[in-house]
Amino acid sequence: MENSRREFIKKAALGTAGLTIGGLAPGLSAKSYAKIIGANERLNVAIAGLGRRLGAYYEPIGLKTSNVELVYLCDVMKKQRESGAQRFSKHITYQPKLENDIRKVIADKNVDVLINATPDHWHAPGTWLAVQAGKHVYVEKPCSHNPREGEILMECQKKYGKVIQMGNQQRSALESIDIINQIHNGVIGTPFKAVAFYANNRGEVPVQKKTAVPDGLDWELFQGPAPRREYTHDTWDYNWHWYGWDYGTAEAGNNATHELDVARWALQVDYPEHVAVEAAKRHFPEDGWLVYDTMDATYRFPGNKIIKWDGKSRNGHKTYGTDRGTIIYGTNGSVYVDRDGYTLFNRDGKAIKTSKSGSSEAGTALGGGGDMTTRHMVNFFEAIRGKEKQASTIEDGAKSTLLCHLANIAYRTNKSLDIDPQNGHIRDKEAMKFWSREYAKGWAPVI
DSSP: OHHHHHHHHHHHHHHHHHTOSSSOOTTOOHHHHHHHTTGGGOEEEEEEOOSTTGGGGHHHHHOGGGOEEEEEEEOSBHHHHHHHHHHHTTTOSSOOEEESOHHHHHHOTTOOEEEEOSOHHHHHHHHHHHHHTTOEEEEOSSSOSSHHHHHHHHHHHHHHOOOEEESOGGGGOHHHHHHHHHHHTTTTSSEEEEEEEEEOBOOOOOOOOBOOOOTTBOHHHHHTTSOOOOOBTTTTTTGGGTSOSSSOOHHIIIIIHHHHHHHHHHHTOOSOSEEEEEEEOOSOTTSSOOSOSEEEEEEEETTTEEEEEEEESBOOOOTTSSSEEEEEEETTEEEEEETTEEEEEETTSOEEEEEEOOOOOOSSSSSOOOHHHHHHHHHHHHHHTTSSOOSSOHHHHHHHHHHHHHHHHHHHHTOOEEBOTTTOOBSOHHHHTTSSOOOOTTOSOOO
């Protein structure tokens, strides 16, 4: 049926083209004509979550070569919808529909693709609901709020056959692809250790106070899958990251996802066998930040491979010379890689090759976006069309996100964790209580 539909559209387009002599068919505007030509591969896209990440989508959606149409802008906050429409109007020549409820967007059969940029607790539920409704999904990191949700996304992909891609955009960075391939081909011998790091100087956050729900915010829908509670001041606007575990995944899920993904990619490892963590809130003791802001985590993998995570949310000291990146050590040398490119060192520590991208991708700035995100999203669109191999599957995304969850669970239980390297499950029963979460009534996953 789908092939027949595509053939019909193609023939219709060709027929229309045949009616034109030296120009467009009578009464047919250039915009309308463009809609017909290529319509068989056009993807109708919806974005859910119009906050700080929105700017990352202007270019990949606005590019004519992407052949996509933005049909919905969705957010639970009225002013975000209005602002999103105004900002996008500079990059597209038409007006998408504005919608409050992601479920209505998912129910629209005209939507082919959901870009899921909601808060963390909505990432997996929004994704599996969309996939079950026949959509492909680009979900921002972390792809899940807890380990079980990552497993569900992998199960969904296999069951429904849709393309799911996490926003681990460094997988599409040309310099990163180049050096990782070199590492896999032995340029530094056998890689055995990666140090992934992040340093930021986030300041104080307000202490939560119960207050009226802000005008225009659908607080019920913001909570969505999470258990219900009263609204507290400033929760909806980014600080949900630090106000406990109802909505966020702390800095591990917020940023370690990226660098740990590069480390795991370089070392070609899947699940660890042991995780040890030292983490605490070290700064501004009286403010509203409720989770750790400093973390050192060590993951030990089969084959005596190690990944270390050094995360400093509120101390901007650049221990390794930059604010984020990954160092990979091998038996014959080492590599430093970040969003700007890489430097290759021999075993004596001498730099023997440097490759810089000139990328505009943001580092620690809120929101971000840039060349890598554009390439990553275009790769996603082309993977849907069957024209490119995914730069990173949801299996890759889920396995890297699991490392973040394991570090969080070690922190929350104050335990080092023994892990089954076959599936990533924790061997400690108490710690396994954090494998999933409590869902609001009617929101538990049904796959």
